[in-house]
Amino acid sequence: MSSMERIHSSQYYTFFQSDKERCFYIDLGQKLVRLSFCQLLSLRQKVWGITIEHHFDEEVNPHGLEILTLCNREHLFVLNTLEILDLKALLSDVFFVLGIAAQTPSLTSKI
Amino acid sequence: MKDIARQQMSIKVESMDMLNAQIQMEGKASASYLAMASWCDQRGYTGSADFMYQQAAEEREHMMKIFKFVNDCGGNAISPEVANINHDFSSLEEVFETALTQEIEVSKSINRIVASARKNSDFGVENFMQWFVTEQLEEEKSIRDILDLFELMGRDGIALKLIDERIKAA
Ligand SMILES: [Fe+2]
Numbered sequence: 147m148s149s150m151e152r153i154h155s156s157q158y159y160t161f162f163q164s165d166k167e168r169c170f171y172i173d174l175g176q177k178l179v180r181l182s183f184c185q186l187l188s189l190r191q192k193v194w195g196i197t198i199e200h201h202f203d204e205e206v207n208p209h210g211l212e213i214l215t216l217c218n219r220e221h222l223f224v225l226n227t228l229e230i231l232d233l234k235a236l237l238s239d240v241f242f243v244l245g246i247a248a249q250t251p252s253l254t255s256k257i
Numbered sequence: 258m259k260d261i262a263r264q265q266m267s268i269k270v271e272s273m274d275m276l277n278a279q280i281q282m283e284g285k286a287s288a289s290y291l292a293m294a295s296w297c298d299q300r301g302y303t304g305s306a307d308f309m310y311q312q313a314a315e316e317r318e319h320m321m322k323i324f325k326f327v328n329d330c331g332g333n334a335i336s337p338e339v340a341n342i343n344h345d346f347s348s349l350e351e352v353f354e355t356a357l358t359q360e361i362e363v364s365k366s367i368n369r370i371v372a373s374a375r376k377n378s379d380f381g382v383e384n385f386m387q388w389f390v391t392e393q394l395e396e397e398k399s400i401r402d403i404l405d406l407f408e409l410m411g412r413d414g415i416a417l418k419l420i421d422e423r424i425k426a427a
């Protein structure tokens with residue numbers, strides 16, 4: 147754990163990299179989750195696949211909650227609308243900082 | 258800090274997203290050609306049916322080619338969900354018109370990937386997509402040539418039969 151380096155934080159979450167373990171950690175408040183690179187990619191794709199508009203549609207998603215399973219369903223999280231948006235912003239910044247995204251709207255808008 | 262992510266994946270995530278969308282598009286094109294093959298087969302247009310079966314197989318190859326590329330680059334290729342395939346056509350000509358429209362949409366999408374890859378300096382992706390740029394020109398041409406046959410030979414029963422035979426030969 148001592149080799150963990152903080153990469154980026156959003157309002158609710160923090161993202162770390164461990165050079166020694168060649169993996170990543172995401173602190174989701176309730177739990178610290180260890181992610182391999184492909185698990186990180188799959189988390190991003192899951193979050194990207196969420197239609198946030200449904201959270202404002204009483205019939206499709208009356209509670210505005212999203213169930214997120216991570217690492218082949220090893221972990222399960224229930225996130226609300228704001229948390230989903232925050233996680234999305236965090237991940238988009240993280241991929242930019244990690245050097246495999248061309249652009250990040252939220253980081254550049256902060257500068 | 259080590260470049261762990263970059264060591265794992267050699268393309269940009271934006272490119273990966275677009276390539277996954279393209280996988281979906283090629284998968285849908287394949288299924289769509291299969292629906293056209295069925296329409297032609299059922300009406301005795303065997304030349305056209307063969308052409309459509311062939312196209313369906315080619316679109317699947319395109320899909321697989323991109324799928325492999327994404328995974329080979331360390332990305333996460335996503336198996337597409339294909340829905341809403343149109344099976345209704347009013348004529349043989351409409352089948353080919355639909356095919357051309359679909360190919361043009363694919364060409365546009367491929368051009369957008371190339372443009373975006375170039376903008377993001379993702380040159381490996383740009384280079385990989387060049388094959389598809391050329392392929393699309395050929396695909397559009399082959400269907401345009403078939404549509405020209407309707408202009409040349411007409412649209413009555415005999416003409417359609419002759420056109421269908423010409424397509425088989427092609
Ligand atoms: Fe194709």
Ligand SMILES: [Fe+2]
Pocket residue numbers: 286316360363396
């Ligand atoms: Fe095609």
